[in-house]
Amino acid sequence: MIVQRAIEKVGIPTILIAALPPVARQNGAPRVVAPRVPMGANAGEPNNPAMQKAIVKDALTQLVEIQTPGTIVPLPYEYHAKI
Protein backbone atom coordinates (compact mmCIF):
# COMPACT_ATOMS: atom_id res chain seq x y z
CA MET A 1 0.00 0.00 0.00
CA ILE A 2 2.97 2.32 0.63
CA VAL A 3 4.24 1.65 -2.88
CA GLN A 4 0.74 1.97 -4.33
CA ARG A 5 0.39 5.42 -2.76
CA ALA A 6 3.82 6.46 -4.08
CA ILE A 7 2.81 5.45 -7.62
CA GLU A 8 -0.52 7.24 -7.34
CA LYS A 9 1.34 10.39 -6.18
CA VAL A 10 3.24 10.66 -9.48
CA GLY A 11 -0.07 10.59 -11.36
CA ILE A 12 -0.47 6.93 -12.33
CA PRO A 13 -3.83 5.40 -11.33
CA THR A 14 -3.56 2.10 -9.45
CA ILE A 15 -5.71 -0.80 -8.29
CA LEU A 16 -4.76 -3.20 -5.51
CA ILE A 17 -5.83 -6.85 -5.50
CA ALA A 18 -6.02 -7.48 -1.77
CA ALA A 19 -6.45 -10.62 0.30
CA LEU A 20 -6.65 -8.51 3.47
CA PRO A 21 -8.98 -5.61 2.59
CA PRO A 22 -9.15 -4.16 6.14
CA VAL A 23 -5.37 -3.68 6.06
CA ALA A 24 -5.66 -1.95 2.67
CA ARG A 25 -8.34 0.37 4.07
CA GLN A 26 -6.23 1.23 7.12
CA ASN A 27 -3.20 2.06 5.00
CA GLY A 28 -5.03 4.37 2.62
CA ALA A 29 -5.06 2.33 -0.58
CA PRO A 30 -6.93 4.44 -3.16
CA ARG A 31 -8.64 1.64 -5.16
CA VAL A 32 -9.02 -1.96 -4.02
CA VAL A 33 -10.65 -5.16 -5.27
CA ALA A 34 -10.96 -8.08 -2.88
CA PRO A 35 -11.61 -11.59 -4.14
CA ARG A 36 -12.21 -14.22 -1.44
CA VAL A 37 -8.67 -15.58 -1.40
CA PRO A 38 -5.96 -16.26 1.16
CA MET A 39 -2.72 -14.26 1.42
CA GLY A 40 -0.36 -15.57 -1.21
CA ALA A 41 -3.00 -16.21 -3.87
CA ASN A 42 -4.39 -12.68 -4.31
CA ALA A 43 -4.88 -13.16 -8.06
CA GLY A 44 -6.71 -16.48 -7.63
CA GLU A 45 -6.20 -20.21 -7.37
CA PRO A 46 -2.87 -21.57 -8.66
CA ASN A 47 -3.16 -23.28 -12.07
CA ASN A 48 -6.64 -21.84 -12.54
CA PRO A 49 -6.02 -19.43 -15.43
CA ALA A 50 -9.75 -18.75 -15.88
CA MET A 51 -10.13 -17.46 -12.31
CA GLN A 52 -6.85 -15.50 -12.46
CA LYS A 53 -7.82 -13.86 -15.72
CA ALA A 54 -11.29 -12.95 -14.45
CA ILE A 55 -9.76 -11.35 -11.34
CA VAL A 56 -7.25 -9.33 -13.39
CA LYS A 57 -9.99 -8.27 -15.82
CA ASP A 58 -12.35 -7.21 -13.00
CA ALA A 59 -9.47 -5.37 -11.29
CA LEU A 60 -8.86 -3.36 -14.47
CA THR A 61 -12.57 -2.69 -14.89
CA GLN A 62 -12.78 -1.39 -11.31
CA LEU A 63 -9.71 0.79 -11.89
CA VAL A 64 -11.91 2.77 -14.28
CA GLU A 65 -15.21 2.35 -12.39
CA ILE A 66 -14.17 3.39 -8.86
CA GLN A 67 -14.79 7.11 -8.35
CA THR A 68 -14.21 7.48 -4.60
CA PRO A 69 -10.77 7.14 -2.96
CA GLY A 70 -10.62 4.25 -0.50
CA THR A 71 -13.31 2.20 -2.23
CA ILE A 72 -13.04 -1.58 -1.78
CA VAL A 73 -14.99 -3.71 -4.25
CA PRO A 74 -15.48 -7.39 -3.31
CA LEU A 75 -15.04 -9.81 -6.23
CA PRO A 76 -17.14 -12.97 -6.59
CA TYR A 77 -14.29 -15.51 -6.76
CA GLU A 78 -13.44 -17.89 -3.97
CA TYR A 79 -10.43 -20.08 -3.31
CA HIS A 80 -9.50 -21.94 -0.13
CA ALA A 81 -5.86 -22.93 0.19
CA LYS A 82 -5.39 -26.56 1.19
CA ILE A 83 -3.12 -26.35 4.19
Added chain:
Amino acid sequence: MALTVVKGLQSEVYVPITPEVVWAPVQKELKDMTVALVTCAGVHLKSDKRFNLAGDTSYRVIPGDTKGQDLMVSHGGYDNSDVNKDINCMFPIDRLRELAAEGFIKAVAPVNFGLMGGGGDVDTFMYKTGPEVAEKLKNEGVDAVILTAG
Protein backbone atom coordinates in the same frame (compact mmCIF):
# COMPACT_ATOMS: atom_id res chain seq x y z
CA MET B 1 -15.37 22.28 36.99
CA ALA B 2 -12.38 21.78 34.73
CA LEU B 3 -12.53 18.57 32.75
CA THR B 4 -8.76 18.25 32.65
CA VAL B 5 -7.68 16.67 35.92
CA VAL B 6 -4.12 15.79 34.97
CA LYS B 7 -2.36 18.00 32.44
CA GLY B 8 -0.65 16.24 29.51
CA LEU B 9 -2.36 12.92 30.23
CA GLN B 10 -2.72 10.80 27.10
CA SER B 11 -4.80 7.73 26.41
CA GLU B 12 -2.90 4.46 26.36
CA VAL B 13 -5.16 3.24 23.59
CA TYR B 14 -3.58 3.79 20.20
CA VAL B 15 -5.96 5.10 17.60
CA PRO B 16 -5.14 4.12 14.04
CA ILE B 17 -4.58 7.03 11.68
CA THR B 18 -5.49 6.54 8.04
CA PRO B 19 -3.12 8.49 5.80
CA GLU B 20 -4.33 11.37 3.63
CA VAL B 21 -6.08 10.61 0.37
CA VAL B 22 -4.00 10.07 -2.78
CA TRP B 23 -5.79 9.96 -6.11
CA ALA B 24 -4.60 9.94 -9.72
CA PRO B 25 -7.56 10.18 -12.11
CA VAL B 26 -7.88 7.67 -14.96
CA GLN B 27 -7.09 9.45 -18.24
CA LYS B 28 -7.55 6.77 -20.88
CA GLU B 29 -9.76 3.89 -21.88
CA LEU B 30 -8.51 0.43 -20.89
CA LYS B 31 -7.85 -0.54 -24.51
CA ASP B 32 -5.37 2.35 -24.78
CA MET B 33 -3.54 1.65 -21.52
CA THR B 34 -0.07 0.25 -20.95
CA VAL B 35 -0.41 -1.63 -17.66
CA ALA B 36 2.33 -2.64 -15.21
CA LEU B 37 2.29 -5.18 -12.40
CA VAL B 38 3.85 -4.32 -9.05
CA THR B 39 3.87 -6.79 -6.20
CA CYS B 40 5.17 -6.81 -2.66
CA ALA B 41 5.03 -10.62 -2.61
CA GLY B 42 8.78 -11.07 -3.15
CA VAL B 43 8.61 -11.98 -6.86
CA HIS B 44 11.77 -11.79 -9.00
CA LEU B 45 13.49 -13.43 -11.97
CA LYS B 46 15.03 -16.79 -11.12
CA SER B 47 18.32 -15.35 -12.43
CA ASP B 48 18.08 -12.31 -10.13
CA LYS B 49 19.28 -11.80 -6.56
CA ARG B 50 17.01 -13.18 -3.82
CA PHE B 51 15.47 -10.86 -1.24
CA ASN B 52 16.84 -10.81 2.29
CA LEU B 53 14.01 -12.55 4.16
CA ALA B 54 14.77 -10.65 7.36
CA GLY B 55 13.70 -7.38 5.71
CA ASP B 56 14.61 -5.89 2.35
CA THR B 57 13.77 -2.46 0.92
CA SER B 58 15.26 -3.09 -2.54
CA TYR B 59 13.26 -3.92 -5.65
CA ARG B 60 13.67 -6.17 -8.69
CA VAL B 61 12.79 -5.23 -12.26
CA ILE B 62 10.74 -7.77 -14.20
CA PRO B 63 10.61 -7.19 -17.99
CA GLY B 64 7.15 -7.27 -19.60
CA ASP B 65 7.97 -10.27 -21.81
CA THR B 66 8.95 -12.47 -18.84
CA LYS B 67 7.12 -15.78 -18.64
CA GLY B 68 5.70 -16.91 -15.31
CA GLN B 69 7.94 -19.97 -15.33
CA ASP B 70 11.04 -17.74 -15.26
CA LEU B 71 9.99 -16.13 -11.99
CA MET B 72 10.29 -17.21 -8.38
CA VAL B 73 9.49 -15.90 -4.91
CA SER B 74 11.67 -15.18 -1.92
CA HIS B 75 9.49 -13.90 0.89
CA GLY B 76 9.37 -15.09 4.48
CA GLY B 77 6.07 -13.48 5.44
CA TYR B 78 3.43 -15.74 3.92
CA ASP B 79 2.84 -19.32 2.84
CA ASN B 80 4.70 -19.66 -0.47
CA SER B 81 3.21 -22.99 -1.50
CA ASP B 82 0.64 -21.52 -3.90
CA VAL B 83 3.06 -19.18 -5.68
CA ASN B 84 5.58 -21.98 -5.95
CA LYS B 85 2.98 -23.99 -7.87
CA ASP B 86 1.99 -21.11 -10.13
CA ILE B 87 3.44 -17.61 -9.86
CA ASN B 88 0.38 -16.19 -11.66
CA CYS B 89 -1.69 -16.53 -8.51
CA MET B 90 0.30 -13.61 -7.09
CA PHE B 91 1.93 -12.09 -10.18
CA PRO B 92 -0.49 -12.68 -13.07
CA ILE B 93 1.90 -11.65 -15.85
CA ASP B 94 0.82 -14.44 -18.22
CA ARG B 95 -2.83 -13.44 -17.73
CA LEU B 96 -2.06 -9.74 -18.31
CA ARG B 97 -0.23 -10.63 -21.54
CA GLU B 98 -3.29 -12.62 -22.68
CA LEU B 99 -5.50 -9.58 -22.03
CA ALA B 100 -3.09 -7.43 -24.08
CA ALA B 101 -3.20 -9.97 -26.93
CA GLU B 102 -7.00 -9.85 -26.84
CA GLY B 103 -6.94 -6.04 -27.02
CA PHE B 104 -8.57 -5.58 -23.58
CA ILE B 105 -5.55 -3.40 -22.71
CA LYS B 106 -2.97 -1.94 -25.11
CA ALA B 107 0.16 -3.55 -23.70
CA VAL B 108 2.01 -5.00 -20.73
CA ALA B 109 4.54 -2.42 -19.47
CA PRO B 110 8.20 -3.01 -20.41
CA VAL B 111 9.09 -2.83 -16.71
CA ASN B 112 7.25 -4.40 -13.79
CA PHE B 113 8.42 -4.55 -10.19
CA GLY B 114 8.81 -7.08 -7.43
CA LEU B 115 9.38 -6.00 -3.85
CA MET B 116 9.31 -7.80 -0.54
CA GLY B 117 6.71 -6.32 1.74
CA GLY B 118 5.93 -7.24 5.31
CA GLY B 119 9.36 -6.29 6.54
CA GLY B 120 12.05 -3.67 6.14
CA ASP B 121 12.18 -0.04 7.07
CA VAL B 122 8.87 1.73 6.45
CA ASP B 123 10.47 5.15 5.98
CA THR B 124 12.80 3.79 3.30
CA PHE B 125 9.82 2.26 1.45
CA MET B 126 7.88 5.50 1.79
CA TYR B 127 10.53 8.06 0.89
CA LYS B 128 13.05 6.15 -1.25
CA THR B 129 11.97 2.81 -2.73
CA GLY B 130 8.35 3.78 -3.43
CA PRO B 131 9.15 7.08 -5.18
CA GLU B 132 11.96 5.39 -7.18
CA VAL B 133 9.64 2.68 -8.48
CA ALA B 134 6.97 5.28 -9.24
CA GLU B 135 9.41 7.46 -11.19
CA LYS B 136 10.62 4.51 -13.28
CA LEU B 137 7.05 3.57 -14.14
CA LYS B 138 6.32 7.16 -15.14
CA ASN B 139 9.45 7.34 -17.31
CA GLU B 140 8.33 4.20 -19.15
CA GLY B 141 4.96 5.79 -19.96
CA VAL B 142 2.91 3.39 -17.84
CA ASP B 143 -0.80 4.37 -17.74
CA ALA B 144 -2.00 2.14 -14.90
CA VAL B 145 -0.65 -0.28 -12.30
CA ILE B 146 -2.13 -3.44 -10.78
CA LEU B 147 -0.68 -4.29 -7.38
CA THR B 148 -0.86 -7.47 -5.37
CA ALA B 149 -0.08 -7.15 -1.67
CA GLY B 150 -1.80 -7.45 1.67
